[in-house]
Amino acid sequence: MGIVLNQSIKNTVITYFGFGIGAINALFLYTNFLGKTHYGMVAFLLSAANIMMPLMAFGVHNTLIRFYSKCNSEGEREKFLSFMLWMPLLLIVPICAITYFCYDQIAYYILKENPTVKPFLWLIPIIGICMGYFEIYYAWVKVHMQSVFGNFISEVLVRFVILLMLFSVHLNWLTKDGFIYGLVIAYFLQFVAMKAYAMYVKMPVFSFKIPHNYKEIIGYSSFIILSGSVAVLLMDFDKVMIPAYENIGSNALYSVAIFIATVIAVPSRAMLQIIYPITAKLISENKQEELRELYQKSAINLQVFGGFVMLGVFLNIKEIYQLIPYEYSGGILVVFLIGLAKFYDVILGNNNAIILNTKYYKWVLFFGLLLVFLMIVLNMIFIPLYGIDGAALATLISVIVYNSIKLWFVVKKMDLFPFTKKTLQSFGIISLVFVVFYFWDFPFHAIINIGLKSILITMVYVYLTYRWKISAEINNVIHTLLEKAGFLLKKKP
Numbered sequence: 001m002g003i004v005l006n007q008s009i010k011n012t013v014i015t016y017f018g019f020g021i022g023a024i025n026a027l028f029l030y031t032n033f034l035g036k037t038h039y040g041m042v043a044f045l046l047s048a049a050n051i052m053m054p055l056m057a058f059g060v061h062n063t064l065i066r067f068y069s070k071c072n073s074e075g076e077r078e079k080f081l082s083f084m085l086w087m088p089l090l091l092i093v094p095i096c097a098i099t100y101f102c103y104d105q106i107a108y109y110i111l112k113e114n115p116t117v118k119p120f121l122w123l124i125p126i127i128g129i130c131m132g133y134f135e136i137y138y139a140w141v142k143v144h145m146q147s148v149f150g151n152f153i154s155e156v157l158v159r160f161v162i163l164l165m166l167f168s169v170h171l172n173w174l175t176k177d178g179f180i181y182g183l184v185i186a187y188f189l190q191f192v193a194m195k196a197y198a199m200y201v202k203m204p205v206f207s208f209k210i211p212h213n214y215k216e217i218i219g220y221s222s223f224i225i226l227s228g229s230v231a232v233l234l235m236d237f238d239k240v241m242i243p244a245y246e247n248i249g250s251n252a253l254y255s256v257a258i259f260i261a262t263v264i265a266v267p268s269r270a271m272l273q274i275i276y277p278i279t280a281k282l283i284s285e286n287k288q289e290e291l292r293e294l295y296q297k298s299a300i301n302l303q304v305f306g307g308f309v310m311l312g313v314f315l316n317i318k319e320i321y322q323l324i325p326y327e328y329s330g331g332i333l334v335v336f337l338i339g340l341a342k343f344y345d346v347i348l349g350n351n352n353a354i355i356l357n358t359k360y361y362k363w364v365l366f367f368g369l370l371l372v373f374l375m376i377v378l379n380m381i382f383i384p385l386y387g388i389d390g391a392a393l394a395t396l397i398s399v400i401v402y403n404s405i406k407l408w409f410v411v412k413k414m415d416l417f418p419f420t421k422k423t424l425q426s427f428g429i430i431s432l433v434f435v436v437f438y439f440w441d442f443p444f445h446a447i448i449n450i451g452l453k454s455i456l457i458t459m460v461y462v463y464l465t466y467r468w469k470i471s472a473e474i475n476n477v478i479h480t481l482l483e484k485a486g487f488l489l490k491k492k493p
Helices: 002-034 036-057 060-068 074-086 089-101 103-110 115-120 123-142 148-170 176-201 214-245 249-284 288-322 332-346 351-356 361-386 388-414 421-437 446-467 472-484
Strands: none
Touching (some): 002 036, 002 148, 002 249, 036 115, 036 214, 060 074, 060 123, 060 214, 074 214, 089 123, 123 176, 148 176, 214 388, 249 288, 249 332, 288 351, 288 421, 288 472, 361 388, 421 446, 446 472
């Protein structure tokens, strides 16, 4: 876990820096500079583009990681990479053609309740292409164990460009409609920066030869398209369905709450970027015990980090909403529901990476298709009844069912279980801190309240985690920091 923890910590710092910029954008600039209608449009367009991303990438971002370690020579790797870069065109070309010739019909079917979004619908496949090729080049640097700077491009660049565009709207240098068109520029710059860095890490020698195992590669990629779409649908389809039942402005309220809750998943995103290729390598080398150790360590470390962030969000949520314009209030229940869904994702560690790199990977598609059907039905039932709270409830139920099935499957087929007695101890710490601090409020300004409560939560949570030795890796990090700060004597060599 040395390289994992090292790069995970760096990735976490970078990701939170990016989320800091994202928080400024989502909670303050969008809400004050763009308005509910255009904010809702942005949420709809980006969610739809994210749903299309697995199609535009042809699943190559996962296929590249799975099959790269199986290439036995540099020539095979060059041939394989070239094939990966051209393969997405098999879907990009027909999808763009269908969008162009059937634009009006698609717009009418999707946006009957919100026709003002129609002029921007064509942006969805373009942004989806940029997202898709970004993920492909990002996978290229991951297989070379160089995820940190790529993570900076992923988490910071596009948010910073959007921040500049939002200030341009505020200063009347850019119209609100112009901002929406500018999203293409932001995601194109992100893709170009990622491609440039990938070429710097390892300049490929392009080849037009087809790999000998191309049938297996295409078959796996086709599966990833569907399974990847399932995963994205579970988290983004609600924002696409809300405009079918509610005013587009409701998407703005929902997006604010979703952004706050998504912070809980940041440690998972940071760590899994480096764990995924390691998982693929261990499975290809049939190292079962090392895989088991990685599985359990990733699960408990992510539970500790994710639980800490979840407490920070849940225990400060009332104060956070005091800082947001009043018309965006009303999403606290959404934060709790989506936050719990994110936390369940986090505590399963590299569960998904294990399934996708075994011979059982096709089962994920079967489970996922059932869950997408369930999610759509639940959204159709709950959104008309409860609005955005109903969308969040539908997502939570879907995620619980989907993740529980995947957990059971890994236990049943792989004889791998992520939880230990430390898992229960960590849950005990999280529950204790929540009960103690939830009703504890200071009579000061919201920012001061957040700062004071966060300091107290951090002190109690870190002390209990360290004292109970929940994670050896985290304890080593804390011990090192205490030594450097002079609180502990350094060990003699």
